[in-house]
Amino acid sequence: MNQFSVLLQKEWRENIRNYKVFWIPVVFILFGIIEPVTQYFLPQILESAGNVPEEVVAGFPVPAPEEILISVMGQYQFMGLLILILAYMGSVSGERKSGTATLLYVRPLSYPAYFISKWVMAGAVALVSIWLGFFASYYYIWLLFDAVDMGQTVQFTATYSLWILLIVSIILAASAALPGPGLTAAAVLVLIFIAQIIDGLLGAYWNVSPLKLPAYAGSWLIEAPDLSDFWWSAGITAVLIALLVAFGVWLSHRNAAKTKV
Template identity: 55%
Template sequence: MSSLNVLLRKEWRENMRNFKLYWIPIVFIIFGVIEPISNHFLPEIMKSVGNLPEGTEFTWPEFRGEDIFVSLMSQYQMIGILIIILAFMGSISGERKSGTATLLYVRPMSFAQYFLSKWIVVNVVVLASVWLGFFAAWYYIGILFNSVAAGEVFTFLGTYSLWLVFAVTVVLALSAWLSSGGAAGLSILILLVFQIIDGVVGAYWTVTPWKLSVYASTAFGASADQSAFWMSVGLTVALIIALVFFGIYMTKRNAAKTLV
């Protein structure tokens, strides 16, 4: 356990030195602030720059605060996931390529501790960043739109956080297996392309990790099949555990490829 604590501190300091601990939260907070403000002032913006013919009347939909949360989640689902992939695709493969991992492998630690230290710290950074982004949005939603119940917000965030943990685990497991470029490409396929496919033809199935964002939005009063929801949660947790073990195995297997 002492080795794990040392590795956790090492990972935390590394994320501070490369500024991921700062710029990733800032990016998510900026999106969280922009989403409610831009939606609130969108009618005025379109009237001023839309070049609509004089006398044209256009009825804009009346957004609720709950709609803004779901809209922001859609932004995070594409841009946010891409940020996570690009920021952490080289977490393990990059250390193999640079030779940094050699300095760690010769120390009294296990490959499980090495992988888990990265998994824990990256999840902390990602979840804290996303939650700060949603909290920033929540503040402006309360000012510009309607008040959203705390219970609904935390249910929404809890469900969506499980998807984020799955996304982080995919990226790190692939980083342990492949090069940084390979991890990025396959992560984009699994997390972004499959997400698009699920959105297009996903009506034919209800149990999948890619449905968690949909189930998260049902926290705001929409109906959902609870059995499918809990089966998706169980499947996602099982996949996360399997990916963690896979990542540990590939970290150990590829240790010999580390440059000296």
Template identity: 35%
Template sequence: MNTFFVLYRKELLEMLRNYKWIWVPLVFILLGAMQPVTTYFLPQILAGAGNMPEGAVIEIPTPQGSEVLAQTLQQYNTLGVLIITLSFMAVISGERNSGTAAMILVKPVSYTTFVLSKWSAMLSLTAVAFTAGYAVSLYYTNILIGDVGAGGFWKSLLIYMIWLLFVGTLTVTSSALLRSPGGAAFTALGATAVLAIATSLFPKAMAWSPGKLTGLAAQSMQTGLWDEKTWMVVLLSFVIVALMIMISVLALRSKPSLDN
């Protein structure tokens, strides 16, 4: 356990040196603030865009606060997922290419501990960035649009955090399986897109798919419900995450270094 915390602290320090602890949360905060602010000032933005008849009045119904936060989650489902993937695409492949992984694993460090330390660091940064960004979105929504219930906010935050955990774990696994960080990012993004499309096209066959998490998070934000279906999707998502971690360990065990 002491070895795990040493490696985990090393990962956190490395992310600090790479400024990930600064720019990743800032991007999430910017995305979180963008949706309520844009929604509130949308009539003025359209009016200032020009090409409007003289005397035209733009009236856009003000959405509910829960709808604005649900739209914020859609922003994270594109740019947020991209940021997470690009941030961790080289988390294992980079050290395997340089031979650093082989040097570390020569010491009494298990493959499982090595992978879990990187996975935990990914989870820590993702959780902090998303929570900060979503909280900022809640703050501006309450000020500009209207009060939002705390119950729906926290439920949607937890559900969507599981989705980001799934995407981050998929990126770590791709980084363990592939030599190229770009290939790992492309694989993770492609698999995420295919999962989302398949879940949308085959809702009955993919009833428990992790791809349902994004929709369930938005639904929970608007209704505050967390039903049996949500629990089943969450449970299956954790099982798949555990399997991906095991695959990462096996891939690293087979060849710690990718040096020629």
């Protein structure tokens, strides 16, 4: 536990030094604010374009507050995940490639403490960013449109948070497995892209899957999801996260010899 505490402090200082604890939440907050503001001023934007018929602008539907919050999640599904991948793709492989991990590996090192400290810090930054982003969006939706039920918003955000923890686990496990940050980013992007395509094409044939979590998150705002399917999906996701963390610990130990000296 003492070694874990020391390594966690190291990760905290590193995240402060490279400003991840500042710029990642700021980016998520900005995306959370931009969507409701854009939706609110969209008729004026279309009107100022000059080539849109007036009847189209006048009849432009006002989106429901819940729909705007789901649209924010759509932004996070692309730009948010990309930001997390770019921020943490070198968490393990970057240290091996640069040789900085040598300073750790020459000492008696607990690899579970080493990997889990990285996972805890990356997960904490990601979750704080998600919650701040959604609640910044919630505030502007309330200001410009109408209030979204707070209980539903918390359920929505908590469900999506589990999905984000899965993504963070995939990023760090890939970083432990692969030789460089660039390859890690490419592998994670391809994996997520293929998984989402498969779910989009064939997802109607199954209701229990970690890939369903974003959809279940959105359903809390419209109507509650089927709780049996939801809890099975959440449970499978939690088990998958635990397996990825264990896999990352094993790979960190196995690939320690590949560290550049």
